[in-house]
Amino acid sequence: MSSIVSLNDVHVHFGSSRAVDGVSVDVKPGEVLALVGESGSGKTTLIRAVQGLQTVTSGEIAYTASAEPVSEPDGGRGRGNRGVQMIFQDPTGALNPRQTIYEIVAEGLRIRKESQNEAERVGRALSRAGLRPPERFFPMYPHQISGGQRQRVVIAGAMVMEPDLLLADEPVASLDASIRGEILALMLELVEETGLSILVVTHDLGLAWNIADRVAVMYLGRIVELGPTEQILGEPRHPYTRALLSVVPETTRMEQQILIGEIPDSRRIPVGCRFHPRCPLLQSGTLAAEVASRCTTEDPGPVDMNADSAAACWAVT
């Protein structure tokens, strides 16, 4: 089946900084793909590029027809892609405190001058996001509802455009623990009911376990491991994924591998494998000499997006 969006060797550079450095991946219809990584991995830059908010330096982002960015008369992409909608981390910051819930959710329609059946569409989006009956919420302001409800309003504002692809940047990171599950359950429900695809960016592996069909692990501008969630979180092969998983407090079955230092500056990406200066496998001295020398001199390259699962590591065969 064709993809909702397909990324082919996408680069986003800021001067000498290679924030996204060759990413190829596609999002399939009805799929939840989790892009997992730490700060500095380039995951937020990448999702902004998919939304059309960030120009790519090279490479290609191909959308299905319905998700295609609409070119504006002025040649800009100011209004973004109709079929691609985004929700952000902090619902309070994302909502205009002086607009009613109705106005907030209707805004996308108004910008696109789609005024037919506005009230009905706003109502449908709100109830789809679990705010029922929707009419009760129409006249309310963001401060009158709870944090969990605010995130539902943000989701309703995205769903009113009936997107094919929902981009979510840490959708539950600023929410209370007990509310988190409700919002994640809502996202799964939306996929089931509308056939939507979701690309979710997170540092939270538990979130991926909860909702993602596939996981892409990013490190320093590249996807270093890609595959079905059960496999990536159950039997990770890339030493970076293994280390990340070993420090998740929710897993107790692995011996902790705490990496030294932090992700390097994307202006100075190490030669060879970009992970090699922090790689516990290389440091363990158990690798064969010819493999170890490849790690420090030769880039293993991006993972193969068409493989069922793939890891960008010389030691993985």
Place this chain on the structure above:
Amino acid sequence: MNQLVLSVKDLAITYHSASGPVPAVRGVSFDLAVGDSLGLAGESGCGKSTLANALLRLLPDGTTTSGEVMIDGQDLFALSPGGLRAVRWTTGAIVFQGALHALNPVQTAGRQVREPMLIHHTVGSEDEARVRSRQLFERVGLPANQLDAYPHQLSGGQRQRVLIAMALACDPQLLIADEPTTALDLMVQAQVLALIAELRRESSLSLIFITHDLSVLTYVADHLAIMYAGKIVEEGPSLSVFQNATHPYTRALAAAFPTIGDPSSRLAPSGLAGDPPTPGALPSGCPFHPRCPLAEDRCQTAEPDLRPAGPGQRAACVLV
């Protein structure tokens, strides 16, 4: 019984807002022995940060407190301003979340670590303070050349280490850490948690660690106390509370962060309907009843006290 560094009895804290009194902490009691660690977990508005600040009397003026806090054998609320200054930093020190805001942007990291020592005269001279700050940097895993760095030149994880070095400057007996890892990446969080565990192994440092993430606490805390609506609703040894939670709220909190690999949580996120209550407008009876999957009629009228719920474990629920 070990010597207690902290003994809290029936502590209640009420803020006064324009719209009336806001009871943030409603009667909390616990003891902390020298060298022990207590993890306080709960969500926004449950009173955990208010409680932490109260332990060093860092609450805003006009806040009403009742109950008793004995810190290192001294009655906290009876301390003179001078006595209070001596307790802060030298007996108990606090590490806040959001390391960027807690540091002074126009002073070097080293200067900020030396300052408490000089103010509290725990060192004899500026030179001695320099020597000690170098030792502290080594102890928290920061290179000595970062003593001269300004906060903006450091990463989030490094700033959090500076704050820990600062808190340790006057060699306190008690470290209070309020969500110290919340803003950090997974790997950096693991580094900071490992550092705190190591500091505790090296000395008899007592620890109060506050977070909304229950699973983090099983790493760093011997005992857990779960707070909801200003009260402790469950407490006990951390592994038993985490694995055999008896209060429905604790169970929900534990399930909120799934165990990776557990088939029951795969594609099945678990949450609670509703939101944590606002301290100024608590529900009647058990304040958890509107969100409780097991609530009965009697839960709407009477608020249960803590009762035995297993070895060393207590929970405030009528079903226990």
